[in-house]
Amino acid sequence: DARVTQTPRHKVTEMGQEVTMRCQPILGHNTVFWYRQTMMQGLELLAYFRNRAPLDDSGMPKDRFSAEMPDATLATLKIQPSEPRDSAVYFCASGFRQITDTQYFGPGTRLTVL
Amino acid sequence: QKEVEQDPGPLSVPEGAIVSLNCTYSNSAFQYFMWYRQYSRKGPELLMYTYSSGNKEDGRFTAQVDKSSKYISLFIRDSQPSDSATYLCAMKGGGATNKLIFGTGTLLAVQP
Numbered sequence: 266d267a268r269v270t271q272t273p274r275h276k277v278t279e280m281g282q283e284v285t286m287r288c289q290p291i292l293g294h295n296t297v298f299w300y301r302q303t304m305m306q307g308l309e310l311l312a313y314f315r316n317r318a319p320l321d322d323s324g325m326p327k328d329r330f331s332a333e334m335p336d337a338t339l340a341t342l343k344i345q346p347s348e349p350r351d352s353a354v355y356f357c358a359s360g361f362r363q364i365t366d367t368q369y370f371g372p373g374t375r376l377t378v379l
Numbered sequence: 380q381k382e383v384e385q386d387p388g389p390l391s392v393p394e395g396a397i398v399s400l401n402c403t404y405s406n407s408a409f410q411y412f413m414w415y416r417q418y419s420r421k422g423p424e425l426l427m428y429t430y431s432s433g434n435k436e437d438g439r440f441t442a443q444v445d446k447s448s449k450y451i452s453l454f455i456r457d458s459q460p461s462d463s464a465t466y467l468c469a470m471k472g473g474g475a476t477n478k479l480i481f482g483t484g485t486l487l488a489v490q491p
Contacts, residue, residue: 269422307483308423308467321478356422368479370422 267291269371271357277377283345286374288357289338297340298358298368299325299332308356314340347378382406385468385482394491398455402468402482405449409480410473412444414453417465417484426466427453458489 270289278284290297299311312322317334325332329348334340344351354375358368385402392398400414410431415423427442429435429451435442441454451470455462465484 308481310478313478358422367425367428370424372422373420375420 269357269359269369271355271371271374273374274372275375275377277379278347279379280348281346282378283343284347284351284376284378286342286355286357286376288340288342288359288371290340290357290359291369292338294359294361294369295337296360296368297334298360299340299342300356300358300370302354302356302373311342311355344376347376349378352376352378380405382480383468383470383482386485387483389486389488391488391490392458394458394460394489396458396489398453398458398462398487398489400453400455400466400468400485400487402451402470403449404451404470404480406470406472406480407446407449408472409470411471412442412451413469413479414440414442415467415469415481417467419464423467460489460491463488 269291272287296315298313300308301311302308309324311325312332313320314334329344331343354373356370356373358370360368383404412429414427416426417423427440429442429444432444432446439456443452465486467484468482469479471479
């Protein structure tokens, strides 16, 4: 049963600390997305990659957020320095280019910045 | 104004009721319309997908798209307690981009 995995599932940190979230997309998928979900804003797209190349990161605060895909099996989202307003659930999703563009979501990383 | 508007609910119905969930949107370029279901503390999962206008049925679920009114709906027949979740609409244009625009979700509770 192929699925997207994310680590850690929960993270509590103090303001100013670096946070790194990891995602393993489904094998064979060539598109990876990072989303942030909050009660107020819902699901917001932060960045996405196709074939490991960043295609769009316009949703990401550039001064503190960075996203990379060092290889086809790993995507990372880093926040440095973290701020309380970054508290949210961060989802990774993967998919492959097809008409439906179905995205398969991971379980999310619940981040709390104190 | 957001591109996609969705009533956050919560919506509470008795078991067996017909549920109607709706979204409105402003971008006439949207062509692909989806409904995702998200259980508490889980990631969203694709429930229904529709291209352009019309209806699509899958078991107890029916998705409707009215592009002239920029309005989409998801109907759930014979609702079950296991349908209790947040339902998110999502949509995208027909271009090469994979970017989905999501509604904020409607929380549904089906009471046994």
